[in-house]
Amino acid sequence: MGAMSSSEISRLQVCLRRLLGSPGLTVNAPPRAGLSVELAVNGEVVGTVHRDEDEGEVSYAIHMTVLEEDLPPAK
Structure with missing residues (x-):
């Protein structure tokens, strides 16, 4: 796995916002x-x-975590 440039991070953010329909989504460089x-x-x-x-082909994988405590109550 390689490091991402600031240009890649910015371009990936634009793509993910469009794909996921979420303008509040951000891709943040590591501190x-x-x-x-x-x-x-x-x-x-x-x-x-x-x-x-x-x-020579570049891809990006997203690992997303959702905590059980963030789910709505069970019915």
């Missing part, structure tokens, strides 16, 4: 080297984004 790029919605971190390059 220091070695940490993951974070995916947030309205300021709340919901996951991480990882860059992969295989045979």
